[in-house]
Amino acid sequence: MATVLFTGFPGFLGSELLPRVLARDAGLHARCLVQPKFAALARRRAEELTASNTGLAGRVELVEGDITVHGLGLPAGALDEVVEIFHLAALYDLSVPRHPAFRVNVDGTRNVLDAAAACPRLERLQYVSTCYVSGRRAGSVTERDLAHASGFHNHYEETKYEAERLVQERMRGGLPATIYRPSVVVGDSTTGETQKYDGPYTVIRWLLKQPWVAVMPVVGDTRAHTLNVVPRDFVVAAIAHLSAASASRGKVYQLADPSPPSIDRLLDLLADATGRRVLRIPLPLTVAKTAIDRVPGVFRVMGIPSAAVDYFVHPARYDTAQAQADLAGSGITVPPLESYVRRLVDFVQAHPDLPAAAMA
Secondary structure (H helix, E strand, O other): OOEEEEEOOOOOOHHHHHHHHHOOOOOOEEEEEEOHHHHHHHHHHHHHHHHHOHHHOOOEEEEEOOOOOOOOOOOOOOOOOEEEEEEOOOOOOOOOOHHHHHHHHHHHHHHHHHHHHOOOOOOEEEEEOOHHHHOOOOEEEOOOOOOOOOOOOOHHHHHHHHHHHHHHHHHHOOOOEEEEEEOEEEOOOOOOOOOOOOOHHHHHHHHHHOOOEEEEEEOOOOOOOEOOEEEHHHHHHHHHHHHOOHHHOOOEEEEOOOOOOEHHHHHHHHHHHHOOEEEEEEOOHHHHHHHHHHOOOHHHHHOOOHHHHHHHOOOEEEOOHHHHHHHOOOOOOOOOHHHOHHHHHHHHHHOOOOOOOOOO
């Protein structure tokens, strides 16, 4: 039976992408590589998926394994029927230490690539990277760009860069693959649903903690800098569509907002959605980060990690020409933030206890 191997289930993107991939062909079977510590959660998610879509019954198999192990911890013969691999598993954490980031993001990707090479029926590897492989690069970054010596803001960026470099190297050697680079992914644009509160959610939660006048420290030129966010449903729909297209083989897609809001505009939208009047307090970048890291109580009260502050003065803008061209006619486009920001805030208010930490 033709099998699709998934890593990253039951994660934020993988849980939604899996049923869309299986919907392509009733004969497809999914084998999800799951860390033992997430096995119970994965079973619940798989049961929820099959309960809401009876066509998935008997087609989702959970296999315990580990991408950091050569061979992925899979039993003999587990790759024989694999025709496609979706590699989503990674440490999505801006504050992650270097060693675990390399072990999961780089070594894990290398092991997945080796597994792909061992699949006799493989038609495609679908790899989820990130726009932020650009690191500290400034200006326009195209979907053809990767190599640079500009440095990185954190180990997450660095390790995702190294991992994508490995994938592109194998692609040049003949591996059939497609790479997807989302920008900052937030919740669903129709329901607001998310699995964790990081990125822009730290600002939303900080504003909601305060009365109707909310103090917000800001860094850099808030009129010039932008924050590029995209909702989960756009990213999932784009990957599902592009991964099924033969023309996408060998390409890199930046799944980002081609017209991201400025930080000023973002704060205006969040002010309106939270019902707050935001009082901006300009601070130098180094002062803001140092205060969070070293002044007792600042991080505990605000809940904004210092690693996130860099993205409010992010120097890159992401060209999405190839993604837009290959999504043309599909009806899949990035909705403007103003069309769904209130749903994000409503979800936070209705679900105040979700974690901020990534699955790891």
